[in-house]
Amino acid sequence: MVVDFLHSHKAQLKVNRELYGEKVIHKCLYWWAARLSVDFDKDDTSFVITLSDPTESLNLKDVIASMKRDLIDFRTREIITDETKHIRAMLIAKAFANDDAFDENPPGGISDPTGFDPVKP
Amino acid sequence: MELPIAKDFRKFKGPEFYEAEFSEYFLLPFKFHRINDEKEVLVNEVGDFLIVPIGTARRIASRDIQKDELLYEDLFANSFISNKPIPDLIDVLATRYRTKKSFLDDFTALHIFVVSLRCNHSCHYCQVSRVSENRQEFDISIEDLTSGIEHMFRSPSPSITMEFQGGEPLLAFDRVKFGVEYALKLNETFKKDITFVVCTNATVFTDEILEFCKEHQIIISTSLDGPEFLHNANRPKSGAKSYQMVIDGINRARNQLGEDQVSALMTTTSLSLEYPIEIIDNYIENGFSNIFLRPISPYGFALKNSKKNRYHTEKYLEFYKKGLKYIIELNKQGVFFVEDYTTIILKKILTPFPVSYVDLQSPAGMINNVVVFNYDGYVYATDESRMLAEQGDFTFRLGHVKDNYRSIFYGEKARFLSQYWSNESLAGCADCGLQSYCGADPVFHYAAQGDFEGYRPTSDFCIKNMEIIRHIFDLLDSDGKALMPIFNSWINNRPRYQ
Amino acid sequence: MIQLRTRGIPINITETLIKVSYINAVGELVCFSPSLNKTVLLSTGVPPLERHLVIAAIPSLKDFGIGDILLISPNGTISSLFREQSAHNTLFITDRCNSNCLMCSQPPKNTDDLDYFFEINSQLIRMLPPDLKELGITGGEPTILGSRFITLLELITEYLPNTAIHILTNGRSFAWKNVAQAIQKVCNPNLVFGIPLYSDYYQQHDYIVQAKGAFNQTILGFHNMARYGQRLELRIVLHKQTYKRLPSLAKYIFMNLPFVEHIALMGLEYTGYTPKNSDLLWMEPSEYADELEEAVSFLDGMGLAVSIYNLQLCLLKPSLWKFARKSISDWKQEYLNECSRCSLVAECGGVFATSKKHSGKIKAIAK
Numbered sequence: 001m002v003v004d005f006l007h008s009h010k011a012q013l014k015v016n017r018e019l020y021g022e023k024v025i026h027k028c029l030y031w032w033a034a035r036l037s038v039d040f041d042k043d044d045t046s047f048v049i050t051l052s053d054p055t056e057s058l059n060l061k062d063v064i065a066s067m068k069r070d071l072i073d074f075r076t077r078e079i080i081t082d083e084t085k086h087i088r089a090m091l092i093a094k095a096f097a098n099d100d101a102f103d104e105n106p107p108g109g110i111s112d113p114t115g116f117d118p119v120k121p
Numbered sequence: 122m123e124l125p126i127a128k129d130f131r132k133f134k135g136p137e138f139y140e141a142e143f144s145e146y147f148l149l150p151f152k153f154h155r156i157n158d159e160k161e162v163l164v165n166e167v168g169d170f171l172i173v174p175i176g177t178a179r180r181i182a183s184r185d186i187q188k189d190e191l192l193y194e195d196l197f198a199n200s201f202i203s204n205k206p207i208p209d210l211i212d213v214l215a216t217r218y219r220t221k222k223s224f225l226d227d228f229t230a231l232h233i234f235v236v237s238l239r240c241n242h243s244c245h246y247c248q249v250s251r252v253s254e255n256r257q258e259f260d261i262s263i264e265d266l267t268s269g270i271e272h273m274f275r276s277p278s279p280s281i282t283m284e285f286q287g288g289e290p291l292l293a294f295d296r297v298k299f300g301v302e303y304a305l306k307l308n309e310t311f312k313k314d315i316t317f318v319v320c321t322n323a324t325v326f327t328d329e330i331l332e333f334c335k336e337h338q339i340i341i342s343t344s345l346d347g348p349e350f351l352h353n354a355n356r357p358k359s360g361a362k363s364y365q366m367v368i369d370g371i372n373r374a375r376n377q378l379g380e381d382q383v384s385a386l387m388t389t390t391s392l393s394l395e396y397p398i399e400i401i402d403n404y405i406e407n408g409f410s411n412i413f414l415r416p417i418s419p420y421g422f423a424l425k426n427s428k429k430n431r432y433h434t435e436k437y438l439e440f441y442k443k444g445l446k447y448i449i450e451l452n453k454q455g456v457f458f459v460e461d462y463t464t465i466i467l468k469k470i471l472t473p474f475p476v477s478y479v480d481l482q483s484p485a486g487m488i489n490n491v492v493v494f495n496y497d498g499y500v501y502a503t504d505e506s507r508m509l510a511e512q513g514d515f516t517f518r519l520g521h522v523k524d525n526y527r528s529i530f531y532g533e534k535a536r537f538l539s540q541y542w543s544n545e546s547l548a549g550c551a552d553c554g555l556q557s558y559c560g561a562d563p564v565f566h567y568a569a570q571g572d573f574e575g576y577r578p579t580s581d582f583c584i585k586n587m588e589i590i591r592h593i594f595d596l597l598d599s600d601g602k603a604l605m606p607i608f609n610s611w612i613n614n615r616p617r618y619q
Numbered sequence: 620m621i622q623l624r625t626r627g628i629p630i631n632i633t634e635t636l637i638k639v640s641y642i643n644a645v646g647e648l649v650c651f652s653p654s655l656n657k658t659v660l661l662s663t664g665v666p667p668l669e670r671h672l673v674i675a676a677i678p679s680l681k682d683f684g685i686g687d688i689l690l691i692s693p694n695g696t697i698s699s700l701f702r703e704q705s706a707h708n709t710l711f712i713t714d715r716c717n718s719n720c721l722m723c724s725q726p727p728k729n730t731d732d733l734d735y736f737f738e739i740n741s742q743l744i745r746m747l748p749p750d751l752k753e754l755g756i757t758g759g760e761p762t763i764l765g766s767r768f769i770t771l772l773e774l775i776t777e778y779l780p781n782t783a784i785h786i787l788t789n790g791r792s793f794a795w796k797n798v799a800q801a802i803q804k805v806c807n808p809n810l811v812f813g814i815p816l817y818s819d820y821y822q823q824h825d826y827i828v829q830a831k832g833a834f835n836q837t838i839l840g841f842h843n844m845a846r847y848g849q850r851l852e853l854r855i856v857l858h859k860q861t862y863k864r865l866p867s868l869a870k871y872i873f874m875n876l877p878f879v880e881h882i883a884l885m886g887l888e889y890t891g892y893t894p895k896n897s898d899l900l901w902m903e904p905s906e907y908a909d910e911l912e913e914a915v916s917f918l919d920g921m922g923l924a925v926s927i928y929n930l931q932l933c934l935l936k937p938s939l940w941k942f943a944r945k946s947i948s949d950w951k952q953e954y955l956n957e958c959s960r961c962s963l964v965a966e967c968g969g970v971f972a973t974s975k976k977h978s979g980k981i982k983a984i985a986k
Contacts, residue, residue, distance in 0.1 A: 027552060034578035072179060077152065077552050079182040084150040087207060091150070091166060094215035095222070106794035106839055107209040108832020112717035113127035113729040116763045118795040127729040131719055133896065139825035169874055194864070198819035198871060209835040213842055213875060472921070473874045609920030617920065 001071075002046075003064055010052040011060050015071070017046055024074045025049070028067065036063065141204040145184050149208065151201050153178040154554025156594040161554075167217040168469065168557040169199045172598045217473055221557075224477035224490060227278035229530070231479065231491040233504055234269060234300060235286050236261045237293035238496050242322055242363065244356045246390055246418070260293045261496045266300055268522040269494035274307050275526045280314035284342075286504070288496075291325045294333075301337050318342050322356070323370025324363070331377045338382070341374045343367060345385040345407065346393060347400030355390050368407065375408075385409055389417045394436045397444035405451075405458060413461035414444045416585055419569055420508040427579065430569065434581045438588050449596075452607045457616035464611040466593055469558040471612060479503065481560035481586065485542035488519070488535050498522045500529050502538065505564045517564055538563055541573040549577030555590045620972040621702075621950035627661070627677035629695035635659070636700070636742050639687045648680055650689065653746060659691065688746050690739060700743055707948035709755035710740045712768070716760040718789050719829035720815075722856055722900050724891040724973070727759055737767050744774045751782045762792035769801045776807040783809050785852075790814035791833055793840030803847035812844060813852040813883070817861050819871035827860050838875070845878040852881040857930075858900040862907035869914035873921045882918055884911065885946070886929035889974035897976075904934040905980055912936050931958075932967045933982050940966075947971055955981055962986040 002014040015025060025047050029038050032051070035058065039050040053060060110118060151165040155175060163171045163178060173192065180186055181202065186193050196202045200214055208214070238259035240247070261269075273281060283304055285297050301317055308315055319334070323343040334341065346352040349364040356363040374383045385407075387393070387400060397414070404412045416437045419430055441462075448460050468476045479486025487502040494500055499518050501507040506517030517538070520529040529535075541563035544550035550559070565582050566575030577583040596604055610617035637650035637659045648661040652672075659672045663680055666673055674695055683689065686703030701708050713736055716727035747754070754775070762768055775784060790812065792798045802810070814837060818824040821834035844851055853872060855861060861868075872882065886904060887893060893900055904911075911927075916938070918925045927939060928946035935943055945952075945968035953972040958964050961983035970977050 030549060031578050034576070073153075073155075074552070076179045076182045080148055080151060080178070081552075083148045083182075087211075088150040088166060090207065091211060091215055091218060094211065095218035107835050110717055110791055110794075110832075110836065112715050112727070112760070112763060113130045114715055114731050116715075116717055116765070118762070118765070118792045118798050120765070131727075131729070133719070133721065133829060134826075136822060136826040139822050139831055141822070194820040194823075195867065197821070198864075198867060210838055213838055216842060217875065473877055606916060606920055609917070613920070613922045 001068060005060070006050075009054075009056045009058075009060060010050070011064060013049040013051065013064065013067075014046040015049065017042065020047070020071055020075055021078060022047065024071065024078050027074045027077075028070045031070065032063070032067065140188075143204045146186070146197075146202040146204060147206050147208075148182065149200050149203055149214075151178075152552065152554040152556060154591065154594075156591050156598060160598050162594050163201060164554050164557055165200050166557075167200070167214055167221055167473070170470065170594075171195055171199060171201070172594065220473055221475055224475040224482065225484065227276075227280070229276045229488065229490060229492050230278045230280060230477070231282045231284060232269070232273040232276070233284045233286055233491065233493040234261065234266065234290075235288070235493065235496045235507065236266070236290045236296040236300065238288040239292045240287060240289040240322075241292065241325060242289070242356050242358050244388075246355070246388065259288065259496055261296055261494070262498065263296070263299060265494070265498035265522050266296060267303060268498075269500075270300060270304050270307065272494075272500075272522065272526055272529070273304070274311045274313070278313070280316070282316045282318060284318040284320060286320045289322055289325060290319055291321050291330055294327075294330055298333060301333075301339065305337070316340065320344075321370075322363075322367060323374065324358070324366040326370055326373055331374065334374070334382075335378050339378075341378065341383045343371060343374075343383065343385050344388060345371070345404070345409075346387045346390070347396060347403045351393060351396055351400070354392055355388060371407065380408070384411075386413055387415060389415050389437065389440070391417070391433070391436075394433075394440045397440045398447050401444055401447055401451075401458075405456070410457055411459035411461055412444075412448075414441050415462070416441075418505075419565070419581065420505050427569070430581050431579075431584075434584050438585065441589065442592060445592075449604065449607065452610075453603065457610065459611045459614065462589070463593060463608075466558055466590055467608050468612050470590075470593065471608065480562065483542070483544040483556075483559070483561045484539070485561045485563060487517070487538065487542065487564060488530060489542075492519070492530070494522055500524075502535075503564050505568070509564070509568055514568075516567060538573070541566075547574055547577075549583065553587070555587060558590050559586050620953060621682045622679070623682070623699045623950060624696065625677055625679065625682075626694075626696045627674040628665075629691075629693055630671075630673040630675060632659075632672055632674060632691055632693050632695065634690070634692050636739065636746060637689050637691060638746055639683060639685050639689070641685060646680070648683055654742060661689075661697065686748065688743060700739070701747060702950075703748075705949050706753060707755070707950065708751075708753070709757045710743065710771070711757060711759075712736055712740065712761040712764055712771075713759040715763050716758060716789075717763065717791065717830065718760065718833060720892070721827055721829065721860065721896045722858060722887060722891070722893045724888040724893065725759075726891050733764055733767070737764065737771070740771055741774060744771070744778050747779060747782075749779060749781075751779055753783045753785065754779065756784060756786040758787070760789055760792075761786060762788050762798065766801070769805060772802065772805045772807065772810065776805055780807075781809070783811070785811050785813060787813045787854075789828065789833065789837065790840035790844070791830075791836040793844050794836040796843055799840070799843040799847045799849065802844070802849060808850075811850045811852055811880070813854050814841060815854045815856065816841075816868070816872070816876075817855060818864050819868045820864060823860065823864065841876050841879070845876075851876075851879045852883060853879045854883045854885060856885050856887060857904070857907060857911065858887050859902045860899060862902070862910050865907070865910040865914040866917065869917045873918065873923065877921075877923070879923070881924045881926065883926045883928050883946075884915065885927075886934075888929065888971045889976040890971070894975055901976070903978055903980055904930055905978075908934075908936055912939060915939055915942055929968065929971065931970065931978070931981055932963050933961065933984050934978055934980060944968065957981055957983050959983075 004012045037052045037054055041048040151163055153161050153163045155161045160172050161175045163173055290297055317337055317339040319339055320342045345367055346355045352364040371383055417433045445460055448458055451458050465478045477490050479491045491503055493504055493507050495507050498521055500520050500522055502517040502519055519534050542561050544556055544559055544561040550556055562582050563573045567573050570576055606617050635652040635655050637652045639648050639650050641649050643649050650659045652659055657672055660666055661677055662675050663677050665675045684703055687699055688701035690698045690700050714728040714732055817827045824834035825831055915925050925942050926944045927942045928944055932940055932943055947968050951971055951973045952969045954969045963984045
């Protein structure tokens with residue numbers, strides 16, 4: 001992330017598009033938009049975020065430090081959400097499905113050395 | 122089935138033999154939230170949590186957790202990671218998920234009947250009942266009350282609560298009496314498990330009223346705001362001392378109905394926010410073993426005055442933490458005293474059971490768990506909805522009691538509201554680590570922000586709940602060993618064994 | 620310790636179950652065999668033979684009493700299957716088991732004994748007193764009996780409708796819904812299934828029971844049984860392999876298996892496989908006292924019923940005394956010499972007479 005202070009209450013951030021998805025940036029900015037004026041743009045390689053603090057009450061350096069932290073958190077969230085969306089959908093479908101709609105055989109073997117199968121009489 | 126060779130089967134094998142074979146673990150759905158400078162809490166899809174060092178979620182996602190770490194076993198056992206894309210125990214997780222959401226199964230349980238807007242008090246924060254005591258047109262009509270009760274019995278829920286509110290409902294005791302008797306008559310056919318509650322200021326009891334309450338095991342829910350000076354300042358009553366009257370009322374009701382039939386709720390005002398300790402002490406002095414440190418209701422105040430609301434939220438959070446700290450100290454000294462809001466959240470965090478508290482659930486409690494029949498025959502989604510209506514906003518009016526059940530409970534309005542009642546799909550909530558323990562409140566967000574969905578960063582609902590839940594985790598992290606027995610005793614509502 | 624097995628000289632004996640009817644004037648046990656419809660005499664001496672079926676020259680009859688049910692064999696062995704005076708009677712289903720727990724007190728055998736014990740048990744159930752309060756079912760793993768296990772439960776339901784039945788099983792078979800469903804169809808509300816769970820981490824449980832996949836099967840089994848309305852008890856044996864995750868296991872149980880009606884935490888019985896695996900298992904109970912206290916007080920705090928079995932009061936923190944039960948079956952229970960000086964001996968369950976080793980920290984508690 002390249003940070004360029006335009007003045008003490010205005011800064012431009014360039015975030016590598018290969019590292020963070022647009023959704024991650026937006027989810028992060030959602031939480032800052034209440035306190036800062038945020039402009040969002042992109043060029044070929046970066047997302048360009050311009051932050052300004054109209055109240056001139058925040059320390060922009062601190063803000064940017066926590067924003068970096070948030071970006072990492074939101075990227076982690078995105079990884080988890082993406083990787084688990086199928087299992088989550090399945091979980092909820094199973095949770096609200098009627099009784100045996102998704103029944104499967106239990107995992108693993110169960111016999112003793114003399115032979116036992118709970119399905120057979 | 123191929124049989125294992127007996128000799129090999131009975132030969133003891135080392136732990137490594139029982140380790141599942143896989144190269145890299147798979148993630149299961151979970152979220153996380155920072156709880157202090159060092160720790161974050163990981164919360165899985167069914168609400169199980171682990172408090173871990175900050176950065177752990179990132180390490181998990183980047184497959185950085187090693188098998189020989191103790192954390193690895195915890196993550197596995199608590200369904201954060203798995204050795205298969207679909208874990209062998211997915212059915213157990215699904216059952217847990219269904220259980221957590223099972224407050225939905227039975228649909229509406231709490232039916233609030235505003236039997237009268239009349240009141241003998243003129244509390245300045247009251248949004249609804251500024252009507253003098255003698256104007257009968259503010260009582261619900263017997264006809265509307267009848268229709269409302271008939272709707273109540275159309276709810277699929279096997280157990281229902283019929284709650285009488287006002288105004289002061291006991292000023293229209295004939296309505297309460299008719300309501301209880303008619304409900305009991307219908308219940309001879311429906312055989313539901315039915316609880317009656319009267320929310321009263323406890324200043325208008327007569328022998329007849331208390332006899333009736335005793336006969337039908339009606340629970341008295343009254344208002345006590347704390348010490349005399351505070352209660353009286355909050356609840357002016359012309360020519361009488363409200364505090365002494367409510368204490369007399371509480372004692373009288375306890376004597377006739379039994380201790381556990383009488384509960385008290387406090388209403389928080391700006392003035393109350395200065396006196397958390399005094400309020401708690403007052404509850405203890407008056408023989409209560411619990412208190413609900415409620416936030417200031419924004420309804421009726423300049424709802425859209427966000428600065429004032431924010432100020433109240435900040436003050437309230439201080440008030441709550443100070444009060445909670447004091448209550449915890451009391452418990453550590455052996456006094457059994459419960460803070461109700463913390464307990465609601467603890468139940469969500471520490472138990473696998475559904476917690477149906479209408480102001481903090483997802484899907485929201487509105488319609489799903491509560492409905493309000495107003496004195497004028499209109500039906501509202503929540504208690505707050507009818508307060509908005511008193512201010513001229515009928516957004517959450519579901520219909521009239523004379524409409525049919527489907528159109529009220531499953532009608533266009535209900536369907537519209539359903540878009541906004543699950544925090545799983547709200548911006549800001551969808552990714553929040555505390556989502557499982559929180560709720561959605563479209564009525565609040567509509568009222569405060571003019572938007573059913575709401576904007577979380579400035580939402581007082583979000584600021585308040587996020588901070589309270591974070592604070593509870595922070596307590597569990599810093600003092601968990603000492604607090605768990607106390608919190609368990611709150612959850613189970615019984616003094617702890619010492 | 621009570622002798623459940625003895626031997627005499629058989630005269631005209633075939634294998635049969637007999638019930639002790641009375642003790643005659645010379646101290647012999649006069650018994651009746653329903654299957655033969657004949658009287659059988661058990662004697663320490665050599666009685667006149669006449670037309671009796673007799674087992675003679677038995678070293679001692681002191682451990683058998685009226686109402687007891689015994690199995691006698693052509694070779695003269697006498698095994699007590701039911702003792703009228705005991706609260707710890709069990710049906711033994713099989714020596715077979717599909718697990719191989721490191722600390723098994725009665726190691727399994729790989730012989731096919733299902734038919735043999737099934738026959739005995741079907742007869743035994745019919746001979747038990749109908750007002751019997753409690754009866755255990757044990758093995759080996761009883762569910763290996765398959766559909767005949769259900770048959771036995773049906774027999775029990777018919778002949779002992781008011782008896783509390785406690786079944787010890789590893790619960791793995793219940794992962795198969797047809798098994799849980801079949802048990803539901805028996806419709807006996809007096810059945811309680813005691814199922815062990817040793818860790819909340821699959822690998823540890825599987826290692827302890829020496830069976831791959833056992834953890835998953837057991838958890839699914841618990842859930843299926845709960846779904847089909849069965850009453851469940853969860854059992855944990857305390858030793859070196861289980862104590863570390865005990866608090867985590869307690870939390871896991873409450874979150875995932877809150878429907879179990881009882882949780883029993885059990886001290887190690889130093890017999891069977893345990894001496895062989897002593898290095899892996901043995902530890903002084905005082906060394907796991909903290910973990911035990913945390914787990915027990917958590918479960919109790921959450922409203923679950925908890926008991927501690929097989930641990931002597933002197934080895935428990937006083938805060939846990941109220942959870943300690945006199946759990947050791949009467950026939951294998953005893954006190955040590957040290958215990959005679961203890962003020963709490965009457966409340967204490969004593970030690971396993973079958974254990975080849977006891978804690979070195981058993982100490983009389985002064986008043």
